[in-house]
Amino acid sequence: MTQQFVTKEWVKNLHKPGEKLITTHCCYCGMQCGMHLRVEEKTGKVVGVEPRYDWPVTNGKMCPKGVTAYQTVEHKERILRPLIKKNGKFVESSWEEALDLIAEKFQGLQQQYGKDAVSVFGGVSMTNEKCYLVGKYARAVLGTRFIDYNGRFCMSSAAGGFLKTLGTDRGSTLPWPELEHTDCFFIAGSNTAECHPTSIQWLWKAKDKGAKMIVADPRETPTARIADVHLDLKPGTDSALANGIMHILIKEGYVDEDYVANRCNNYEELKVAVEKFTPEYTAKITGIEVGKIIKAAHIYGRSPRSVMMFARGAEQQSKGVDNVSLYTSMALLRGQIGKFASGVATFTGQANGQGGREHGQKSDLLPGYRKITDPEAVKYISELWGMDPSDMPKPGVSAFELFDEIHAGNIRAMHVMCSNPAVSAPDTEYVWSAFRKLDFMVVSDFFLSETAEFADVILPAATWAEDDGTTTNLEGRVIRIRKVREPLGESLPDWGIMQAIAKRLGKGQFFPYQEAREIFEEFRVATKGGKADYYGITWERIDKEDGVFWPCPSEDHPGTPTMFKEKFGTPDGKANLAAVTWKEPGETPTKDYPHILTTGRVVFHYLSGSQTRRTEFLMEQCPLPYAEIHPELASQYNLRTGDQVKLTTPRSHMTLEVRLTKAIRNDTVFVPYHWGKELAVNQLTNPCLDPTSRMPEFKVCAVKIEKV
Amino acid sequence: MNKIMYLEFERCIGCRSCQAACRECGDHEYKERNYVEYVDFMESRQTYPMLCMQCKDPACARVCPANAIQITEEGVVLSAMEEKCIGCRNCTFGCPFGIPKFDFEANKMYKCDMCYDRTKHDIAPMCASVCPSEAIRFIDFEEMQALRRRRTQMNLVEGKKPKEGNKWDYVPEFFGVYSD
Numbered sequence: 001m002t003q004q005f006v007t008k009e010w011v012k013n014l015h016k017p018g019e020k021l022i023t024t025h026c027c028y029c030g031m032q033c034g035m036h037l038r039v040e041e042k043t044g045k046v047v048g049v050e051p052r053y054d055w056p057v058t059n060g061k062m063c064p065k066g067v068t069a070y071q072t073v074e075h076k077e078r079i080l081r082p083l084i085k086k087n088g089k090f091v092e093s094s095w096e097e098a099l100d101l102i103a104e105k106f107q108g109l110q111q112q113y114g115k116d117a118v119s120v121f122g123g124v125s126m127t128n129e130k131c132y133l134v135g136k137y138a139r140a141v142l143g144t145r146f147i148d149y150n151g152r153f154c155m156s157s158a159a160g161g162f163l164k165t166l167g168t169d170r171g172s173t174l175p176w177p178e179l180e181h182t183d184c185f186f187i188a189g190s191n192t193a194e195c196h197p198t199s200i201q202w203l204w205k206a207k208d209k210g211a212k213m214i215v216a217d218p219r220e221t222p223t224a225r226i227a228d229v230h231l232d233l234k235p236g237t238d239s240a241l242a243n244g245i246m247h248i249l250i251k252e253g254y255v256d257e258d259y260v261a262n263r264c265n266n267y268e269e270l271k272v273a274v275e276k277f278t279p280e281y282t283a284k285i286t287g288i289e290v291g292k293i294i295k296a297a298h299i300y301g302r303s304p305r306s307v308m309m310f311a312r313g314a315e316q317q318s319k320g321v322d323n324v325s326l327y328t329s330m331a332l333l334r335g336q337i338g339k340f341a342s343g344v345a346t347f348t349g350q351a352n353g354q355g356g357r358e359h360g361q362k363s364d365l366l367p368g369y370r371k372i373t374d375p376e377a378v379k380y381i382s383e384l385w386g387m388d389p390s391d392m393p394k395p396g397v398s399a400f401e402l403f404d405e406i407h408a409g410n411i412r413a414m415h416v417m418c419s420n421p422a423v424s425a426p427d428t429e430y431v432w433s434a435f436r437k438l439d440f441m442v443v444s445d446f447f448l449s450e451t452a453e454f455a456d457v458i459l460p461a462a463t464w465a466e467d468d469g470t471t472t473n474l475e476g477r478v479i480r481i482r483k484v485r486e487p488l489g490e491s492l493p494d495w496g497i498m499q500a501i502a503k504r505l506g507k508g509q510f511f512p513y514q515e516a517r518e519i520f521e522e523f524r525v526a527t528k529g530g531k532a533d534y535y536g537i538t539w540e541r542i543d544k545e546d547g548v549f550w551p552c553p554s555e556d557h558p559g560t561p562t563m564f565k566e567k568f569g570t571p572d573g574k575a576n577l578a579a580v581t582w583k584e585p586g587e588t589p590t591k592d593y594p595h596i597l598t599t600g601r602v603v604f605h606y607l608s609g610s611q612t613r614r615t616e617f618l619m620e621q622c623p624l625p626y627a628e629i630h631p632e633l634a635s636q637y638n639l640r641t642g643d644q645v646k647l648t649t650p651r652s653h654m655t656l657e658v659r660l661t662k663a664i665r666n667d668t669v670f671v672p673y674h675w676g677k678e679l680a681v682n683q684l685t686n687p688c689l690d691p692t693s694r695m696p697e698f699k700v701c702a703v704k705i706e707k708v
Numbered sequence: 709m710n711k712i713m714y715l716e717f718e719r720c721i722g723c724r725s726c727q728a729a730c731r732e733c734g735d736h737e738y739k740e741r742n743y744v745e746y747v748d749f750m751e752s753r754q755t756y757p758m759l760c761m762q763c764k765d766p767a768c769a770r771v772c773p774a775n776a777i778q779i780t781e782e783g784v785v786l787s788a789m790e791e792k793c794i795g796c797r798n799c800t801f802g803c804p805f806g807i808p809k810f811d812f813e814a815n816k817m818y819k820c821d822m823c824y825d826r827t828k829h830d831i832a833p834m835c836a837s838v839c840p841s842e843a844i845r846f847i848d849f850e851e852m853q854a855l856r857r858r859r860t861q862m863n864l865v866e867g868k869k870p871k872e873g874n875k876w877d878y879v880p881e882f883f884g885v886y887s888d
Contacts, residue, residue, distance in 0.1 A: 014826050016734070048732050051837040062838040064728040193721035197840035204719055204841055208858065222721040222753045603723040617728050631750070641750075663753050 013050050018042065021050055024482040026066040027125065027464035028606045030171070030348025030474035031198050033058040033066050037465060037484045044485045046073045046465055056546050057176050057473065063197040065606055068615045073465045073485070077614055078446050080489025083458040090448075090458065095490065095500065098457050103504040105440040105456075106142070109412045115393070119146035119402055119411045123418035124154070124356025125607075127469025127481055128534075129519040130494045131352060132367055132526065133511070134417060135360025137498040138393075140385050141507040145393035146411055149361035150419040152399035152694055153426075155353045156362075157315035158346040160693035161324025165332070165576050168531050168569030169369070170476040171354050173343035174307070175549065175561040180205040181341035184303030186214045186296070188238060188327055189313020189699075193222035194603040196311075196347045196474070212303065214296045216241055217313060218598060219628070219670055220663035229296045232665055234287040235598045236585030236700035238314045242326035243582060244282025245297045247274040249333050254301030256335030260577075263568070264332050269579035277582075285582060287665070306336050311347040313600070316698040318586040318688045325578030332575050338564040348474040350607065351464075355472030358532035359523070363396035367523065368530020377530075384526055385510060398694030400425060400687055406434040413440040415501075417494055418461065422450040423608035423676045426685040426696040427651050444497050449610040450676035460491035467493040468516040470542065476563070477547035478537050495519060528553070531569060585700040586688030589667075593649060593702035595633065596665075599673045599681050600699075609674035625675050627656040629705075630666035634658065637707050644708040647671070649701050652683040655708055669703055711830060713822065714852045715757060719843035720744065722755030726835035726844055733823050733834045739811070741787075741820040742835055757844055759835065760785065760807045760820035768799035768808050768819070776817075784824050788817040 013036060015021055021036035034055025038048040049070050051060035082098035083090040109117045120142065122134040131149075138147035159169040166173075179185075179202035193200050200223075207213065207226070215227035216238070224230045233241050249255055250271060260267050283290045300306055308331040314323040328344050336342040348354050359367040370377035372395050382389040397405060403425070405411045425431045435441060435454035443455040452458050465484040472478050487493065492500065499511040513519050517539065528535040536552035537559070549559040567573030589595055604622040605612040612618045627645055639645060643658045647669065656671060664670055671681040686701040727740040747754040766785045769777035776792035777799060779785050788799065793816040799808040800817060808819040823833035832846035839845070847855075
């Protein structure tokens with residue numbers, strides 16, 4: 001057998017005869033691991049994967065989802081033709097028939113109830129180009145103010161916290177390869193090892209050099225297991241912990257006084273706010289031993305270079321923005337932002353969680369992080385799109401509130417793109433009844449997701465391997481996704497679907513594109529001058545420079561790997577330290593519901609599981625959700641591993657298998673959330689929203705346990 | 709082949725990426741040939757990868773009555789040769805690590821062959837390529853020795869040494885497998 005190799009510098013890849021290797025990135029989480037897809041030259045089929053050793057962020061590492069991601073492309077359950085629901089059953093139709101029906105319904109409902117009767121629900125697993133167009137589609141083509149996206153369930157608290165403290169929302173203030181040189185990681189509410197596994201190599205590289213790790217998590221996750229200090233806090237008490245740590249930092253003189261004086265506001269207020277959070281008081285609220293809190297503060301305070309990292313555990317709470325602001329303030333007190341190998345970072349859950357939230361899918365934002373309430377921004381974008389600024393819709397409502405609007409009768413139709421809120425929204429029964437109430441519902445997807453089952457029309461979307469484009473990974477690095485094969489069947493990329501509907505609605509002039517690259521060129525201009533400025537980024541530069549970090553305002557600008565070196569994104573250039581106290585979560589244990597329920601991921605599944613539950617290997621590893629319970633708690637109910645348990649919250653109940661483990665707090669139950677319908681743990685979760693970010697409280701609710 | 713497989717159990721995060729990747733290897737017919745186990749799920753999330761040790765004097769080959777298990781000149785112990793394997797399953801009983809498995813449909817044994825099509829060109833096996841935490845590595849012999857020394861030093865610095873009372877909290881932290 002002859003062997004050929006793809007060689008870049010010292011890197012060799014196995015290259016089989018009759019196959020080509022196409023360089024791209026994984027479709028799942030925000031790590032966006034580099035990979036080559038193996039494509040058969042004769043048939044054009046994707047047949048496998050080959051690690052991409054030369055990608056500087058992941059060095060060829062992949063998690064089991066990444067290794068099997070290619071299997072969704074040729075999957076037998078792909079939707080290949082438009083489907084229309086007739087007499088309760090989906091029937092294949094032509095594009096013509098489907099588009100006619102959509103145009104008729106959308107126009108009819110808008111004439112009867114006004115423009116806002118049609119709403120758009122986007123997603124951030126799409127490329128920047130597509131996310132940008134979702135905003136344009138809603139505002140320029142449909143003219144509705146009701147647009148929002150699934151990032152509200154994922155990233156918006158981080159965004160809110162960063163905007164409040166640092167003035168600019170970029171998920172990470174430093175590039176990932178610098179983590180190797182960090183001395184201390186403070187990881188709060190992130191099970192990095194399972195949710196962003198390819199990050200772990202950087203933590204270990206640093207650990208091998210002597211770095212310390214502090215992990216705050218109610219469970220002893222595979223991440224917490226390797227920590228030097230595991231702060232096993234009670235779910236929903238992150239802000240107390242952050243205040244408690246800051247109390248020690250201030251009391252024991254670990255604050256970088258010069259940095260705080262020159263670059264931060266609000267220090268005096270912060271001092272007052274943390275005054276009462278003595279280690280003992282913090283321990284009382286959080287349930288962590290006093291000694292551990294002090295040890296963690298000492299390690300964090302003494303480290304010359306530290307990174308503060310957090311994820312959904314801290315963010316998916318009704319106080320998520322407070323948590324993020326306080327953790328960020330911790331890093332600011334130590335003067336860690338804007339330096340080499342130190343800073344703050346949030347782990348983006350979805351593929352393009354970063355890029356997707358900057359470009360106009362949020363109800364109040366226009367591309368480039370422009371406010372829709374800012375007349376200048378509206379004027380700039382309207383002119384670019386060729387519409388009258390007075391036609392630009394007003395700000396709408398957040399994702400979960402869209403369902404309130406449906407129940408109130410204000411929204412009559414919805415177009416859901418690249419999202420599965422029937423599983424991922426909290427209090428799912430409320431969401432399901434909203435979907436049933438809609439007059440008309442369109443879903444674009446490539447699998448029949450739980451949400452798609454409610455639809456009147458399903459449009460076949462192309463997968464990530466069937467279109468070109470860019471995404472922004474969790475570092476803020478803009479990277480390239482490549483088209484590996486032509487879309488299967490009659491499926492179209494999401495931008496093609498929006499283009500087809502726009503044309504049918506007589507608004508084709510807004511979507512004059514032949515290929516994804518043209519969208520990117522327009523999108524660059526749209527972001528020019530905004531906070532998230534992509535203007536200087538070109539596809540050629542991305543290829544040549546292994547991705548470009550935004551903001552990058554001009555083509556000769558090197559991009560911004562390290563944020564906030566000189567000043568912050570606030571109007572006065574100074575960071576705002578957060579002086580907020582701890583508040584109870586939306587729901588606390590009561591006599592009827594005496595324990596705490598928290599949710600999270602497992603390494604084998606991604607979000608609502610629509611893709612990973614269709615992947616053989618991943619399903620073999622984790623076919624069903626389960627309830628993780630501490631043996632002490634289980635003994636109260638006489639439960640053993642393998643027993644069935646009924647979990648009840650004020651909203652609903654479900655039955656699950658029990659797994660006993662000492663690696664969880666003895667007052668908390670953990671259930672992974674990747675399954676739909678009667679297996680969806682989000683039936684139980686609390687839709688109590690954060691006042692700023694409108695993020696629901698997925699991570700804490702009160703629960704009752706009964707043996708079945 | 710100048711490199712060796714190096715396992716560092718403590719790093720394993722139980723993601724089973726190595727197993728998924730093993731299925732992707734050229735002629736593995738979508739069956740994994742390595743395994744990941746929990747030390748004790750009740751106690752901790754500690755898992756460890758279990759690979760073929762590529763023994764110098766492999767028990768599986770010694771007990772094979774048909775001489776179906778070949779060892780390459782680089783020291784890689786291959787799967788049973790299809791034309792020789794008589795399906796007696798001696799190898800599956802003989803291996804102290806439980807590596808060879810029996811394919812009842814094809815009536816032959818299959819086991820890790822260290823991705824021979826890759827490793828003979830010094831390209832890392834699929835499992836070591838993808839392992840996100842570098843619990844499995846494909847590295848030079850010298851690098852392995854340096855890693856072992858450094859890890860021992862770090863453990864001493866941190867005062868990490870299992871005592872009788874907590875010895876079950878610890879699993880072996882490194883394990884080198886090599887062929888020279």
